[in-house]
Amino acid sequence: MSEYKKGGGMIRGIPHDTIEQSLPILAVFVAILVAVGGIVEIVPSYYLDDAEPAVEGVRPYTPLELEGYAIYRREGCFLCHSQMIRPFRDEKERYGHFSLAAESGFDHNYQWGSKRTGPDLARLGGKYTDAWHIQHMRAPRSVVPESVMPNYLWLEENKLDTSKTKRRMEVLAMMNVPYSPDDIANWEVDLKAQAAVDDGEGEDALRTRYERKVWAMGEKQDEDVTTWTDSFEPTPINVRAFDGDASDVTELDALIAYLQMLGKSVHFEEGVDYYHDKFGQPYRK
């Protein structure tokens, strides 16, 4: 082979020859060097609380919405849709207020996306009726002729598989998402109540359990902690047959329940400055 030139020995006082001749030295140097950047950039965000200020109104998903989130993930919707509005004028006009860190604080994993083949969905909740969504999921081009979104015909046909719901909540509770033992025990009642397949019996209990649920910063709580100001009126949870059929719970029920709550939790007030990207800043002044 065109023999690689023998090492140059010293380079600016560094005995590079020695490094090149010793696998352990080379390996250790490399192993340390590549670790630096990540540690400096990622670790501090866990220790500086304000990186993720708690915001009034942000609550974890209900069991039905949690299943909707799982379907969103399963279908790879995030590969065509973002859920992260940037602080630009055009995005404000088109999608609404820019996204706050806290709004995805319960998403393990985050759904910000990196590509907008379709529009941002961070504040989709309430933009369209359920009927619109049903038709749009079935045949997007029947609603928006230019669309390139696939038809998701199977969602309304498939019964929602709830065999994992409880375990999902247990896993999330391990990671500081405030699901109490009571929430977890009542997952099925709550799920049915929200999809309105229970003649309205469970609705009140569902609302008490979830509407004022907040994030207990740092510590794990057994009980719901309601640290929102008393004057704060949380956004009501949507309770209805999302797919238009109250006889059973389908995948489409769960997905639309999820879509209809996106971005609805925080109430943005006129004239208030919200920060979303600086350490050491309160989330609002």
Next chain:
Amino acid sequence: MSSVAEKEQYNYDIVKFCVIVGILMGVVGTAIGTWIASELAFPIMNFDIAEISFGRLRPVHTNTVIFGFGGFLLYGAGLYMVQHCTHARVRLEKLAWTAIALWLVAMLCVWATLPLGITQAKEYHEAEWWIDLIMAASWVCFTISFLATIAARKMSHIYVGLWFFISMLFMVTYIFVFNGLCIPVDMTFSYSAYSGIHDAMTQWWWGHNAVGFFLTAGFIGVMYYFVPKHANRPIYSYRLSVLHFWSLTFLYVWVGAHHLHYTATPDWTLSLGAGMSIALIFPSWGGMINGMMTMSGAWDKLRTDPVMRFMVVALAFYGMSTFEGPLMGTKSVNALSHYTDWTIGHVHSGALGWNAMIAIGAMYHMITRMWNTEMWSAKLVNMHFWVHLTGAVLYITAMWGSGVLQGLMWRAFDEYGNLVYTFADSVAAMHPFYALRATGGFLVFCGFCIMLYNTLKTISAVKAGTNVTLTAEARA
């Protein structure tokens, strides 16, 4: 060196296996890529089948090309060059074979699970936790065997190409492990250990360094061996390689934040990421220049040798995408380019231009040396080059066009301060570009088919003894 002696000295079987599987992965990966490109141009191509709908099939494409094609190239070329650079036969051969078998098993699992919607939903890290474990096991086996071979080297110095491999082996281990941390719900679902901004930062620490170490450091390592070897010239500058190795190794790690500009991520992280992205052009171009200048005195080879052309054009694309990357890493440009097809254009000038072309060049080189033969058809190699290049250029320019157009349409205001275009308008405007991109992708796929055909013909000619063996000069 006679081929018999070389056969005993080096384990070529393992490399041959990787190269052939790698080419197959290239064919499959680009076929799926062409398919999903067509789905975006003509949504009817989704055929209302859940398993092949865009959202489920896209990760199958990315995983097949990155971990299938790229992975087998890195394993194969890595084992080839570590033997040649150390003059030692690969150590712990069983372990190396295990690495390769596990990687193949992992790919099969990826193909079986992703279309069913079983995914971690992390870009380029979609495979579920148990497949991650298989991949990790494979990676560890490979690392041990690779390092053991270096330790057994028959000369004092470790060749620069191998340094890059070492940095890849370590960094990919870190990022793969930390980004993959999760709590399983069952075999088909897991929740990431991180949420929100933490997850975003970890994801792009992974995402960018998968690019930076798997697709860059590893491939630069490949470049450092195969370009000088094929051109039969020494590497241009030793000092440059030292300088750009350490600076690349250090700098790449910092820049993942540029994937998150203007999001809810802490501002200082983003500014740091932007600054480091700009700085990254220097080590990147260091490598590019070192590779290009190695050609001085051998430029005439470009006229006669399509394999050399693959390698040099790869370096040119590398230079271009590492010029574009820092540009897109600045906040003002990213404000326009983020979320658009520009990103996809950039990715593919890296992937089709740089990664694929240097990989293809290295593969042709290895095939001729390992089987001691000329390719069955030199014309087909030449044709592969032109078909691939045309496809790549079509793809990249289509995505630049659509990306910039998209970005401008989204932010256009009329004189009354209203948005000019609806989102649907921008979707409609993408159609011709998407059709063009699918055409480009199809050409790249055709190129891989040509390569597969030519390779199979070459091997059967060797078996039948009708091949033309390499001249002594070529084998030197």
